[in-house]
Amino acid sequence: MSGQHEGARRLRSRDWFDNAERMDMTALYLERFMNYGVTPEELRSGKPIIGIAQSGSDLSPCNRIHLELAKRTRDGIRDAGGIPIEFPVHPIFENCRRPTAALDRNLLYLGLVELLNGYPIDGVVLTTGCDKTTPSQIMAASTVDIPAIVLSGGPMLDGWHNGELVGSGTVIWRSRRKLSAGEIDEEEFLRRATDSAPSAGHCNSMGTASTMNAVAEALGMSLTGCAAIPAPYRERGQIAYRTGQRIVGMVHEDLRPSRILTREAFLNAIALVSVVGGSSNAHPHIVAMARHAGIELEPAIWQQHGYDLPLLVNMQPAGAYLGERFHRAGGVPAAMWELLQAGKLAQQPLTCTGASMADNLQGRESSDREMIRPFADPLMEKAGFLVLTGNLFDTSILKTSVISDEFRERYLSRPGHENVFEGRAIVFDGSDDYHHRINDPSLDIDENCILVIRGSGVIGWPGSAEVVNMQPPDALIRKGTQWLPTLGDGRQSGTSDSPSILNVSPESAAGGGLTWLRTGDTIRIDLNEGTCNALVEEGEIARRLSDDPEPPIPESQTPWEELFREKTGQLAEGGVMDFALKYRQTSRKLPR
Ligand code: FES
Ligand code: MG
Numbered sequence: 114m115s116g117q118h119e120g121a122r123r124l125r126s127r128d129w130f131d132n133a134e135r136m137d138m139t140a141l142y143l144e145r146f147m148n149y150g151v152t153p154e155e156l157r158s159g160k161p162i163i164g165i166a167q168s169g170s171d172l173s174p175c176n177r178i179h180l181e182l183a184k185r186t187r188d189g190i191r192d193a194g195g196i197p198i199e200f201p202v203h204p205i206f207e208n209c210r211r212p213t214a215a216l217d218r219n220l221l222y223l224g225l226v227e228l229l230n231g232y233p234i235d236g237v238v239l240t241t242g243c244d245k246t247t248p249s250q251i252m253a254a255s256t257v258d259i260p261a262i263v264l265s266g267g268p269m270l271d272g273w274h275n276g277e278l279v280g281s282g283t284v285i286w287r288s289r290r291k292l293s294a295g296e297i298d299e300e301e302f303l304r305r306a307t308d309s310a311p312s313a314g315h316c317n318s319m320g321t322a323s324t325m326n327a328v329a330e331a332l333g334m335s336l337t338g339c340a341a342i343p344a345p346y347r348e349r350g351q352i353a354y355r356t357g358q359r360i361v362g363m364v365h366e367d368l369r370p371s372r373i374l375t376r377e378a379f380l381n382a383i384a385l386v387s388v389v390g391g392s393s394n395a396h397p398h399i400v401a402m403a404r405h406a407g408i409e410l411e412p413a414i415w416q417q418h419g420y421d422l423p424l425l426v427n428m429q430p431a432g433a434y435l436g437e438r439f440h441r442a443g444g445v446p447a448a449m450w451e452l453l454q455a456g457k458l459a460q461q462p463l464t465c466t467g468a469s470m471a472d473n474l475q476g477r478e479s480s481d482r483e484m485i486r487p488f489a490d491p492l493m494e495k496a497g498f499l500v501l502t503g504n505l506f507d508t509s510i511l512k513t514s515v516i517s518d519e520f521r522e523r524y525l526s527r528p529g530h531e532n533v534f535e536g537r538a539i540v541f542d543g544s545d546d547y548h549h550r551i552n553d554p555s556l557d558i559d560e561n562c563i564l565v566i567r568g569s570g571v572i573g574w575p576g577s578a579e580v581v582n583m584q585p586p587d588a589l590i591r592k593g594t595q596w597l598p599t600l601g602d603g604r605q606s607g608t609s610d611s612p613s614i615l616n617v618s619p620e621s622a623a624g625g626g627l628t629w630l631r632t633g634d635t636i637r638i639d640l641n642e643g644t645c646n647a648l649v650e651e652g653e654i655a656r657r658l659s660d661d662p663e664p665p666i667p668e669s670q671t672p673w674e675e676l677f678r679e680k681t682g683q684l685a686e687g688g689v690m691d692f693a694l695k696y697r698q699t700s701r702k703l704p705r
Contacts, residue, residue, distance in 0.1 A: 122367065125259070126162040128703055129233035142233070151196055161364040163190045163357070164237040165199040166225060168246045169266070172204040175243035175315040175322060178266045178344040182353040186238055186264065189357020195236075195364070197357070200228060205245050207321075212544060212569075215604070216576030216677060218245035218401075219690055225253035230699050234259060236364040238356055239334075242266035242314070244321035244607070247329050248398035252405040252689075255370045258698040260363040262465045263335035264356045265326040267344035268436035269314035279309040280318030280429035282608025286582065290595055293587040314344030317436040319428040321607035324391035325398060330445045331385040332402075333373045333464030337473040341444030343437055363465060371698060374406040377459035380418050381449075381470065383410075384457055387422035387497035388448050390431030390514040392607025396498060396616055397577075401687030404694055412508045412685055415498045416643070423491030424514045425451055427484050430610040431514040432492060434484055442481035450477040455488040501638070503646040504654075505626035506617040508685040509600075511640070516612040520596050523560070525640065532640035536563035536598060538647065540632045542664050543568040544580040544603075552586050556632070560594055563636050567627040569603030570620025571688050573666045575678045577620075578603040582611035598638065600645070602627055604684070614638070614645060618685035622666050629657040 129142045143153045156162075165186055169179035187197040203221040207214045229237060239250040241263050254261035272279040288305045291297045297305075315322035326340040336356055342349045362368075379399060386395045396415065403410045426448050427433050443450070452458040453474050460471035479485035486492055496514040516525070524534045539562050541547040547566055550556065558564075564585075569578040581601035585594050599613040602620035619625035626647070630636075635648040669675040680690040 124159060124161055124235045124364070125700060125703070126233035126235050127159060130156045131159070155196060161195045161235040161361055162233055163195040163197050163360050163364070164229065164232070164234040165197055166228070166237055166239050166250055167199050167201050168204070168240045168242065168250070170201065170204045172209070173206050173243060173246070175206060176240065176246055176266050178313045178349070179240040179242070179264075182240070182264065182266065182350065185350045185353040186357035189354040190361055193358040193361035195361040198234065202228070202250065205243055205249070207244050212578035212580050212603070213574050213576030214245055215688065216674065218249045219677065219681060219688075220673060221245070221249040222252045225250060226256050226696070226699070229253060229257040229259060231704050236260035236360045238360050239263045240266065241326060241329065242322060244325060244394065245398070247325035248402050251329065251332070251334060251370070251402050255374060255402065255405045256693070256696050257700045258369045258371050259700045260360060260368050261334070261370055262356055262360045262363060263326070263329040263339070264353055265329065265335060265340050265342075267314050267342045267346070267349050268317040268323055269310055270312040270343055270345060271317055271435040271437045272309035272311055274305050274308040278429070278433070278435055279305055280435050280608065281309045281316040282320050282606050283318045283430045283610060284309045286606070286609050286611070290584055290590055293584065294590045312345050316608060318430060318608045319390050319392070319426065321392040321394040323428075323436060324386060324389065324395050324607055327385060327389055327391065327445045328382045328395060328399060331382040331449060332378045333462055333470055334370070335465065337466060338444055338446050341436060341440040343440055346440070359465065362467070366467060368465065368467065370406065372463055373465060374402070374408070375462055376408050378462040379403045379408060379410060380414070381459055381462060383415060383419045384422055384452050385445070385449060387419040387514075388424065388452060389426040390424050390428060390496065393498065393510060393512045393615060394604055394607050396510050397604070397684045397688045400685070401689045404687050404689055407697060412500050415510060416500045419497030420499055420513070421495055422452075422457060422497050423488065424493040424496035425486045425488065425491050427486065427492055430608055431496070438481070438484050442484035443477060443479040446474055446477035447479035447485050450474050450479070451485070451488045499640060499643060501614055501643050501645045503644045505630060505636075505645060505647055506602075507619065509614050509617040509645065511612060511614050513612070515610045517596070517610070520612055524598060534598060534638045536561050536636055538563055538565050538630060538632060538634045538636050540565045540567065540630055541583075543574070543667065544578060547580070547583055551583070552588070558586050558589060558597075560589070560597070563598040563600055565627065565630060565636075566599070566601035566603060567621035567630070568664050568666045569601055570617070570622055571681050571683055572678050573602060573620050573622035575669065575674050577684055577688060579606045581605045581613040581615040582609040600636070616684040618683040620683065621664050623683060628664060629654050629661065631657070
């Protein structure tokens with residue numbers, strides 16, 4: 114029997130299941146799949162085979178909802194005339210892999226490329242949630258280039274503690290300071306943490322998970338309104354069903370990632386990150402997804418397309434609220450609607466719905482202006498990432514939306530020197546060194562210091578650790594200093610409210626300028642000029658480079674760590690494995 118679209122285009126799965134030249138192989142492929150309810154006739158009929166890349170497991174609690182949602186997705190696929198085939202991807206759980214779950218992003222990518230490329234899959238539903246589970250799967254779908262759609266798992270319900278909203282992650286960083294100040298005890302610290310995570314779902318603040326799922330939607334890779342629906346909500350199951358239906362249509366339309374992931378789509382995503390107050394981790398992940406799609410986003414693009422945009426979404430850590438209210442206020446489409454009206458969004462990019470981005474956003478204006486502010490009346494002007502350069506590194510970024518009034522007042526408001534800060538560097542070699550020495554009185558750390566961490570980059574840690582949001586010594590916190598300026602070649606959690614200079618590239622382990630920096634050097638940061646320099650003479654830098662030992666980095670502890678260190682590039686280039694970029698549209702050729 115022929116499928117209804119028979120004659121239009123032969124699907125790649127038929128080379129496995131209906132191959133006249135290799136009947137012996139076809140028979141082999143067919144016999145085992147029948148064990149769970151798929152008939153040989155069906156498999157040979159030309160119905161699209163739709164993979165469900167299952168990222169949920171007990172090791173991935175943020176994505177665990179997908180174990181349930183997949184049933185709805187299967188129904189959607191079946192009802193639209195497809196055959197669902199569910200398979201696992203490498204689990205990634207941010208918290209348990211702290212501080213370097215980034216190590217796993219490229220591992221999931223590699224594994225998923227092999228699965229999508231090597232099996233009879235015509236299209237795929239990418240189930241996403243926890244931070245890196247989104248970019249890694251989009252990267253893989255891009256390399257293979259079969260029709261792909263993102264199904265977010267959605268954030269947890271809002272967390273409440275003693276009548277206050279407590280956002281996952283954000284409450285940890287804030288409570289850690291209170292613990293150091295002696296304002297709360299460890300029991301209270303734990304209660305705050307557990308109260309922030311009241312249900313299934315990923316982080317409920319605008320951390321990396323919410324940011325990257327919003328980015329997937331802004332790229333046109335998921336159905337309109339998908340990203341922000343909380344995991345336990347009724348609408349989450351409904352969109353899982355509709356996503357399953359839609360991917361079957363995408364296969365018939367041959368709507369592949371290469372038609373969706375254009376330069377304009379990535380610029381739209383960068384703009385969205387600014388208005389939602391998104392995670393600084395969006396920086397390497399967007400660059401990585403773009404490079405796997407064959408698009409180079411030069412560092413300055415963050416400033417050109419993101420920095421001047423205002424903060425509109427009032428969500429922790431940059432704002433006050435959490436995911437449930439964001440969803441009720443209209444979610445990602447409402448935030449993008451503001452950009453569209455302001456002329457800050459490319460309208461034409463094609464999306465997975467089959468319509469343009471502008472068409473998807475019709476009628477999506479928010480009705481909750483406390484949660485999603487109008488473009489003309491934002492929470493903050495110029496709220497995107499500032500790109501800094503200087504003698505310590507070629508590229509770093511600063512997420513300006515989390516610069517608090519208190520921090521601005523203290524460090525960036527000297528009369529005649531607005532946005533300029535000079536401080537004494539305190540240099541740590543990795544996070545162990547930071548934890549051992551931060552409270553050492555002999556370092557004499559005061560309000561005029563800048564905390565620097567090196568050896569925490571892609572090669573240094575390895576994986577690039579989320580450690581740059583270093584808190585001041587306990588004694589300083591007790592005196593009322595919540596933040597010191599911080600700088601480092603690692604990353605930081607997207608839920609952190611620390612205005613750090615981070616994602617420094619090249620990192621010290623790759624010979625970057627942090628290598629020669631010493632405790633006691635003066636660092637000058639000029640946000641007007643976009644510069645960050647150590648005030649050290651050229652001759653002295655040369656002398657240190659020839660005489661001083663290189664900063665120590667820890668040994669690799671697993672085979673993957675060693676391979677990762679060999680093959681992975683710097684954060685400014687997305688932290689991708691450069692050799693992988695030459696593999697594009699691999700589904701065009703049948704696997705041997
Ligand atoms: Fe998984 Fe935040 S730890 S989403
Ligand atoms: Mg994180």
